[in-house]
Amino acid sequence: MRIHIGPEHDDHLAAAVVAGGGTLSALDDADALVWTGGAEDFPELPDRVRWVQLTFAGIEPFFRAGLIDDRRMWANASGVYADNVAEYAVGALLVGLRQFHASVTAREWTKDRLDPRVRTLHGSTVAIVGCGGIGRAMIPRLHALGAEVVAVNRSGRPVDGAKVTLPAERAAEVWSTADHFVIAAPATAATDRLVDAAVLTEMPETAWLVNVARGNLVDTDALVDALKTGAIAGAVLDVTDPEPLPAGHPLWELENAVITPHIANTRTHLTANFAPTLEENVRRFLKGEELLARVDPSVGY
Amino acid sequence: MRIHIGPEHDDHLAAAVVAGGGTLSALDDADALVWTGGAEDFPELPDRVRWVQLTFAGIEPFFRAGLIDDRRMWANASGVYADNVAEYAVGALLVGLRQFHASVTAREWTKDRLDPRVRTLHGSTVAIVGCGGIGRAMIPRLHALGAEVVAVNRSGRPVDGAKVTLPAERAAEVWSTADHFVIAAPATAATDRLVDAAVLTEMPETAWLVNVARGNLVDTDALVDALKTGAIAGAVLDVTDPEPLPAGHPLWELENAVITPHIANTRTHLTANFAPTLEENVRRFLKGEELLARVDPSVGY
Structure with a gap:
């Protein structure tokens, strides 16, 4: 051959x-x-x-x-590359929840400001939206870190280790019930702008959003608004729309947006x-x- | 009573x-x-x-x-507070290895610069120096993330899940053999400036150092030198010497030093x-x- x-x-x-x-x-x-x-x-x-x-x-x-x-x-x-991306996604959650993003830019000791903002992965529920190979690789990592997982996939066929698995048409139920969100769904017509202004409003104000799928699964303008108004706590994006994210884009300037240049899988x-x-x-x-x-x-x- | x-x-x-x-x-x-x-x-x-x-x-x-x-x-x-600090320490390793620290401050798409610098926790060996409650809480987390653990404790009595456990008097063997280092030992006369200039020289140039113990376990001046010269890749410190770290201290200015204001346990x-x-x-x-x-x-x- x-x-x-x-x-x-x-x-x-x-x-x-x-x-x-x-x-x-x-x-x-x-x-x-x-x-x-x-x-x-x-x-x-x-x-x-x-x-x-x-x-x-x-x-x-x-x-x-x-x-x-x-x-x-x-x-x-x-x-x-599921293990690699899953590791990135777990790290991305910790970057936000544990306030590493705000610590990196600090030039003085700001315990009074950051201490009350720290959230923990242990005791939290993470929704993995598009729970395929990456999501399945995340589950044992999240369990070891003390988090529970709610999975969303196309068929709704139960994902091993997920507390609940919802089919894609019931994804709406997940936004108001999980604490944090990892977007890992394939980019198709059905997932384009899956996370839009309405979805961002339903998420808890303490939620961190991680996108390791494709930039267009999140409505960028709506996300910028949500991050500015505090509708959610923050976002860590390895993929953006547009990508590469151009210099001068408002996302670069937001303290609660962490942009990595598509390096979850190097x-x-x-x-x-x-x-x-x-x-x-x-x-x-x-x-x-x-x-x-x-x-x-x-x-x- | x-x-x-x-x-x-x-x-x-x-x-x-x-x-x-x-x-x-x-x-x-x-x-x-x-x-x-x-x-x-x-x-x-x-x-x-x-x-x-x-x-x-x-x-x-x-x-x-x-x-x-x-x-x-x-x-x-x-x-x-072991679970809480262990979660922080795992997050701190991922912040450095996965280049989140450099991404936070970027204002443009720097894939060419960051992609080759990414290291993964899976496949690496993490030394936990002072492997007590925090270290034991880290081990299942690190295992789930695909890393191996070398433990150092006072007695050398084997720690469950560690590939090797070394007694404190053999700590010197660990610096050149592990990939990354978490300092979690109690602050005693014996551990003061445990990580000094000589130790930092022995670590791999790709090593990340995390300190969740007390600031004085690391020689701050020697660490600043090591970070400037690239003797190690970087450090994430939740404790510093002096603490609080004063504004204007050189550690604040180093891109490969991440300082969190003692918030591993909030x-x-x-x-x-x-x-x-x-x-x-x-x-x-x-x-x-x-x-x-x-x-x-x-x-x-």
């Missing part, structure tokens, strides 16, 4: 292809393509390519570009972290088995 | 005394004293006071003032959090049982 890696060669991925039983080839001769680039420079595929392996979890640009269809199999990296170690999954998928493709993280064109992820 | 609460009345503690089977009284008639104040305004005790219950874990000012001796029993709040909820322990100790005192967190004058905590 011949596999092309593009747009650039990568040592980690090449080794994984070989270890899984494949051989490296030019695209014209390839049975499969491993693509580390974006949708905008995606190549014209020969008909013989039966499998495209993407190396990111968020692949909505490929859907928007009309690239993903039933003519061949597509797989993404959903779940591969690019630096990406292909090294993805290599074991690629190796397994090469093996499965050779045997005709179901691929890990196969994309379902009908649902959009 | 008559118990006096001073220097001020406190509803949470008063309720705990009564629930434990005691009655509230003036100091002159008291069999026991619950003291929420400092050493500097500690009262002259009638001989009939057989037990003094302090409500903090760090009681070295009472030792320095010569107040603690064998004439009566003393107990402190060691371990009571004063705001202190007596409410301590009340269950007081109730139990009142019960034990009445029955003549060993008190929780009884102070051993011979070791200094």
